[in-house]
Amino acid sequence: MGQQTRILVVDDEKSITEFIRLGLEQEGYEVGTASDGRQALRVIDDFHPDLVIVDLMMPRMDGWELCRELVGDRSRGIIILSARDELTDRIAGLEIGADDYLVKPFEFGELLARIRAVLRRRSPEMGNLVEVGALRIDRANRSATVRNAVLDLSVREFDLLLFLALNANQVLPRQRILDEVWGYTFYGDENNIEVYIRYLRQKLGDTNHEWIQTVRGVGYRLATIPEVSSEVS
Numbered sequence: 001m002g003q004q005t006r007i008l009v010v011d012d013e014k015s016i017t018e019f020i021r022l023g024l025e026q027e028g029y030e031v032g033t034a035s036d037g038r039q040a041l042r043v044i045d046d047f048h049p050d051l052v053i054v055d056l057m058m059p060r061m062d063g064w065e066l067c068r069e070l071v072g073d074r075s076r077g078i079i080i081l082s083a084r085d086e087l088t089d090r091i092a093g094l095e096i097g098a099d100d101y102l103v104k105p106f107e108f109g110e111l112l113a114r115i116r117a118v119l120r121r122r123s124p125e126m127g128n129l130v131e132v133g134a135l136r137i138d139r140a141n142r143s144a145t146v147r148n149a150v151l152d153l154s155v156r157e158f159d160l161l162l163f164l165a166l167n168a169n170q171v172l173p174r175q176r177i178l179d180e181v182w183g184y185t186f187y188g189d190e191n192n193i194e195v196y197i198r199y200l201r202q203k204l205g206d207t208n209h210e211w212i213q214t215v216r217g218v219g220y221r222l223a224t225i226p227e228v229s230s231e232v233s
Helices: 014-026 037-047 063-070 087-095 108-126 155-166 174-182 191-204
Strands: 006-010 030-034 051-054 077-082 100-103 129-132 135-138 143-146 212-215 219-222
Touching: 006 014, 006 037, 014 030, 014 108, 030 037, 037 051, 037 063, 051 063, 051 108, 063 077, 077 087, 077 108, 087 100, 100 108, 129 155, 135 155, 143 155, 155 174, 155 191, 155 219, 174 191, 174 219, 191 212
Parallel strands: 006 030, 006 051, 051 077, 077 100
Antiparallel strands: 129 135, 135 143, 212 219
16 A cells, blocks of 8 residues: 555644644645653554654653654654754754754744655655555656556656655645655646646546546545456456
8 A cells, every 4th residue: 555644743732733733734644643752652553653743842751752762663754843942952853863853933834845855865764665556666666567567657757656656545735746746946837747647547547537536626646546447348
């Protein structure tokens, strides 16, 4: 199955956790929250986040202790988000094993950019094979098959299909697709996405748009592709 992008926000200030949660959900992420380190550890066992955003100053178990608990498992990223802005705190946070350190107050756009950067840097640790039902993508060889048929993809088509697969069954806003697949320096418009979505549908044989689904007014979602065709001959 495609990897769901899950983010856990750990902060005892409810207004901050809600602000971040709403923003990230609008960007297509699945978000969990916790108010202290102990609760975060319980949530992690069930939620299995890809990235944890951690405040340092919290009751019961603070962010420092939580980070020490988490750094042994490198399957997830860690971003410290704290009002502590001393250089020594930033250095200590990175040395303890966090992937990034952002000081409060912050702009949501900067937090989003740092999240994406951490996820991109850590993506090789997630394995080379991505599967979404009958769709199989080998990132190392940049090859893809659907029901064992090899797909002839351009560089951009492969990158777009891979991004959809890594976030399978999630609604991905068009702007996020542009940012992640085309890059922040791209100055084109969203019509580019529609063109390449059409190319992918043709090559996948998705004539009814059942696999790459359009979510009107928002973006696109890649559904799980069944192993066996439902068509009756």
